[in-house]
Amino acid sequence: MGKIPIDPVLTEHDSLEEAEAYDAWFCAEVQAAIDEDGPDIPHDQVVAEMRAHIEERRKARNAR
Incomplete structure (x- = not known):
């Protein structure tokens, strides 16, 4: 990867090293998901399940 400019307006990272460490972690997480053997x-199914979950949480919060 190329060098990442560190600009507080563009990134939440305080240093190039922090940005590069995050990038390496993120890339490893994406690769792990790609390599996963599960179905x-x-x-659309994920979105529907998350919307239902969010709605359940909203109803529970408002019931208090």
């Missing part, structure tokens, strides 16, 4: 879950 693929369609995007």
